[in-house]
Amino acid sequence: MNDDAKLSAIRQRIDEIDLQLQQLISERAEAAQGVARIKLDEDPQTAFYRPEREAEILRRIKDRNRGPLQDAEMARLFREIMSACLALEQTLNVAFLGPDGTYTQEAVLKHFGHAVHTTAMGSIPDTFREVEAGACQYGVVPVENSTEGVITHTLDTFVNSPLRICGEVSLPINHQLLSRGNQAGQIKVVYSHAQSLAQCRGWLDQHLPHVERVAVGSNAEAARLATEIANAAAIAGEAAGEIYQLSVVASNIEDEPGNTTRFLVIGKQDSPPSGEDKTSIMFSTHNKAGGLHSMLTPFAEHGISMTRIESRPSRRGRWDYLFFIDVEGHRSDDNLAAALHEIEQAATQFKVLGSYPKAVI
Numbered sequence: 470m471n472d473d474a475k476l477s478a479i480r481q482r483i484d485e486i487d488l489q490l491q492q493l494i495s496e497r498a499e500a501a502q503g504v505a506r507i508k509l510d511e512d513p514q515t516a517f518y519r520p521e522r523e524a525e526i527l528r529r530i531k532d533r534n535r536g537p538l539q540d541a542e543m544a545r546l547f548r549e550i551m552s553a554c555l556a557l558e559q560t561l562n563v564a565f566l567g568p569d570g571t572y573t574q575e576a577v578l579k580h581f582g583h584a585v586h587t588t589a590m591g592s593i594p595d596t597f598r599e600v601e602a603g604a605c606q607y608g609v610v611p612v613e614n615s616t617e618g619v620i621t622h623t624l625d626t627f628v629n630s631p632l633r634i635c636g637e638v639s640l641p642i643n644h645q646l647l648s649r650g651n652q653a654g655q656i657k658v659v660y661s662h663a664q665s666l667a668q669c670r671g672w673l674d675q676h677l678p679h680v681e682r683v684a685v686g687s688n689a690e691a692a693r694l695a696t697e698i699a700n701a702a703a704i705a706g707e708a709a710g711e712i713y714q715l716s717v718v719a720s721n722i723e724d725e726p727g728n729t730t731r732f733l734v735i736g737k738q739d740s741p742p743s744g745e746d747k748t749s750i751m752f753s754t755h756n757k758a759g760g761l762h763s764m765l766t767p768f769a770e771h772g773i774s775m776t777r778i779e780s781r782p783s784r785r786g787r788w789d790y791l792f793f794i795d796v797e798g799h800r801s802d803d804n805l806a807a808a809l810h811e812i813e814q815a816a817t818q819f820k821v822l823g824s825y826p827k828a829v830i
């Protein structure tokens with residue numbers, strides 16, 4: 470067989486595979502419609518989105534992947550199939566910290582796939598309010614960055630919100646220096662969110678030491694300004710560059726190569742156990758020596774791993790703090806339920822913010 474004949478034979482095989490794939494995807498979508506009918510029969514107020522089921526499916530897909538596609542690529546393809554199937558059951562509206570083109574929007578699409586409808590909000594509290602009011606079923610907000618630490622605004626907003634955490638998203642952050650066509654030497658001002666400016670401080674000191682740095686509300690806002698102002702550039706993600714049609718002057722300019730931001734998915738529902746879960750809680754304790762230590766002892770005694778601890782002033786008095794803690798496990802696990810009960814008894818204020826599947830993709 471010559472090369473032309475080989476090529477055409479392989480393409481014929483690809484056509485046959487595509488046909489089978491397409492038929493199977495349609496069958497899968499019909500199956501999802503069947504699930505939706507049962508859910509509605511059982512409860513007219515049902516939640517169609519099931520984070521624990523999606524996490525189980527995506528984990529299995531990664532586990533049984535045998536290449537040549539990477540696990541993450543394979544999971545991403547199935548992520549989109551599930552997203553389209555869910556859209557047949559219900560249009561999902563997800564509020565996020567906007568404007569369009571922010572990393573938070575990227576996190577929404579990574580977590581829910583592209584078949585969801587996204588609504589850009591002006592602030593973190595507005596994102597919470599949109600979900601509390603029922604205008605969107607879910608919201609996505611940033612909570613911590615591996616280089617810059619916690620996003621305090623998100624933690625503070627949880628204090629008075631009835632919403633639950635029902636998922637987490639981990640997004641590698643690759644910052645691009647974007648501009649309308651300026652070369653690095655022509656740039657006089659760089660706009661970005663304060664956190665992104667901080668994450669690129671070393672690069673800016675080295676490559677643009679005399680250029681003014683201006684912090685603005687979001688990276689997407691910075692990208693918009695870079696389209697309007699002469700000799701301006703923005704630090705933002707690729708998505709913002711595409712939306713605002715800016716060219717990349719320098720890519721991946723973050724100082725820490727592993728720079729990652731973690732986002733939380735907030736909603737009104739609790740996520741049942743998925744097999745690999747995390748639980749986030751918030752509490753305050755009497756302001757006395759050893760107070761925090763004694764509050765954490767139940768975790769150690771019940772063999773629970775803590776993955777994060779943050780403290781915030783409680784605003785109820787000087788030196789009074791709220792603690793935000795993430796642990797491994799689901800609140801319905803026996804050992805975690807026992808530990809949480811003991812902590813609740815000893816706390817002056819206590820709230821489980823949610824149990825949810827660990828990020829899979």
Ligand SMILES: O=C(O)C(=O)C[C@]1(C(=O)O)C=C[C@@H](O)C=C1
Nearest residue numbers: 501504517518519522551554555
């Ligand atoms: O299993 C379900 O509950 C479904 O609705 C099906 C499905 C899927 O496509 O696999 C779709 C949406 C849910 O979030 C989880 C899974």
